[in-house]
Amino acid sequence: MTIRDLPTLNACLNATSAVLLVVGWTFIRRRRIDLHRRTMTAAFLCSTLFLVSYLVYHARVGSVRFPGTGGARTLYLGILLTHTVLAAAVAPLAIATFILARRGRFERHRRLARWTLPIWLYVSVTGVVVYVMLYRMRW
Secondary structure, three states: HHHHHHHHHHHHHHHHHHHHHHHHHHHHOOOOOHHHHHHHHHHHHHHHHHHHHHHHHHHHOOOOOOOOOOHHHHHHHHHHHHHHHHHHHHHHHHHHHHHHHHHHOHHHHHHHHHHHHHHHHHHHHHHHHHHHHHHHHOO
């Protein structure tokens, strides 16, 4: 694996996190608490691996400019802006939500998770969208 492979890895980790978040949410709705815990831990680990890989990639490569123009560029920048702002928020939210669950503070965990889950899911999905627009589409 080379540095050029990391964006694809990052997109895969984001996609995996998104799927695990939905599966974990489904488990808790069905009162499958142990499966929920395991699945959400896996989502947290995928997101952590993503963050490490993302930081390594951008430390080595720097910023990558979007090659498209016009409406495509406007759309990309809009998605990127919301993705970036919410990504900065989701890291502390996910950590706090995870810690609350691990400490058995389930009522506080539940209240915070109602905010964390949709933000985390949005960030994971838009991370894949940004990857596709930046690295896979031909403009």
